[in-house]
Amino acid sequence: MLFVETWILVSAIGFGALVGSFLNVVILRLPQGRTVTRGRSHCPKCNATIAWYDNVPVVSWLVLRGKCRKCGTSISVRYAMVETLAAVATGYLAYRVLIVDGVRAEGLESFWYPTAMVFAVQVTFVYALIAATFIDLDHTIIPDEITKPGMVLGVAAGIAVPQLHQTTSSLEGGGLALLGLLAGAGFIWAVRIGGRFVFRKEAMGFGDVKYMGLIGSILGWEGVVMTFFLACVIGSVIGIFVLVVKKSRYIPFAPFLSAGAAIMLFFSDEVWTFLREDYPAFIQRLIGG
Numbered sequence: 001m002l003f004v005e006t007w008i009l010v011s012a013i014g015f016g017a018l019v020g021s022f023l024n025v026v027i028l029r030l031p032q033g034r035t036v037t038r039g040r041s042h043c044p045k046c047n048a049t050i051a052w053y054d055n056v057p058v059v060s061w062l063v064l065r066g067k068c069r070k071c072g073t074s075i076s077v078r079y080a081m082v083e084t085l086a087a088v089a090t091g092y093l094a095y096r097v098l099i100v101d102g103v104r105a106e107g108l109e110s111f112w113y114p115t116a117m118v119f120a121v122q123v124t125f126v127y128a129l130i131a132a133t134f135i136d137l138d139h140t141i142i143p144d145e146i147t148k149p150g151m152v153l154g155v156a157a158g159i160a161v162p163q164l165h166q167t168t169s170s171l172e173g174g175g176l177a178l179l180g181l182l183a184g185a186g187f188i189w190a191v192r193i194g195g196r197f198v199f200r201k202e203a204m205g206f207g208d209v210k211y212m213g214l215i216g217s218i219l220g221w222e223g224v225v226m227t228f229f230l231a232c233v234i235g236s237v238i239g240i241f242v243l244v245v246k247k248s249r250y251i252p253f254a255p256f257l258s259a260g261a262a263i264m265l266f267f268s269d270e271v272w273t274f275l276r277e278d279y280p281a282f283i284q285r286l287i288g289g
Contacts, residue, residue, distance in 0.1 A: 016090025154217025
C-alpha cells in the first residue's frame with residue numbers, strides 16, 4: 001500500500017508541474033487572443049524556440065538560473081512559481097482525496113468512482129483559480145474562456161459527481177451546484193450595484209460576478225459566502241500594504257477571491273470547526289473567565 005500511495009503522490013506532483021507549465025502559456029496567451037494549444041514557446045527577446053530540455057517545469061529555470069540559454073535575457077521567477085504552485089496544490093489534493101479519502105478509507109476497489117472523479121474536478125478548479133489569478137494581476141480581467149465554461153462544468157460536475165456537495169443524489173448535487181452559482185454571482189452582483197449607488201462607481205467588475213458564479217458552483221453557497229469573507233480579510237491586509245508601500249488604491253480582487261476559494265477547498269473542515277466550535281468556546285471562556 002505504501003508503494004501505491006507514493007506512486008500516486010509523486011505522479012500527482014509531476015503532473016501538476018506539467019500543467020503549471022501549460023498554465024504559464026494560458027496566462028500569457030489567453031488575454032492576447034492567441035491559441036494556447038499550438039505554437040512552441042520562445043524567448044520574447046531573441047525569439048529563439050525553447051528546446052524541450054529547457055522547458056522542464058521548475059528544473060530548467062533553476063538550471064538556467066532564470067535566463068534564456070541563447071541570449072541571456074532574464075526569465076521571470078513567476079514561471080517557476082506557477083509551476084511550483086500547481087505541483088504543490090495537485091500533490092496536496094492527491095494526498096487528501098486520493099490517498100486519505102480514497103485508498104485508506106475506501107480501498108482500491110472503489111477508488112475510481114467517486115474518489116478519482118472528485119479529485120479530477122477539484123484539481124481542475126484549482127488550475128482555473130491559478131490562471132484567473134495571474135491573468136487578473138497582469139491585465140485586470142478575468143477571461144470569459146475561464147468563467148463561462150467553468151460555470152457550466154461546475155453544475156455538470158455537481159450532477160455527475162454529487163459527492164462534491166456531500167450527497168449521493170445527482171439531482172441534489174446539481175441543485176446545490178446551481179444554488180452555489182446563483183449565490184456567488186448574485187452576491188457579487190449585489191455588491192456591484194451597492195457600490196455604484198454608494199460610491200458612484202463600480203465596486204466590482206462583471207468578470208468578478210461570473211468568477212464567483214464559477215467558485216460557487218464548486219464550493220456551494222456556504223463555501224462561496226466564506227470565500228468572499230476570507231477574500232475581504234486578506235484583501236484588507238494586502239490593500240493596506242499596497243497603499244502604504246506603493247501609494248496605490250487599486251488592486252485586482254480576483255487573487256483574493258482565489259485565495260479564499262483555495263482555503264475553503266483545502267481546509268473547509270478546519271474553517272467550519274473553528275467558526276462553529278473553537279471560536280465560540282474561546283469567547284465563552286474569555287467572558288466567563
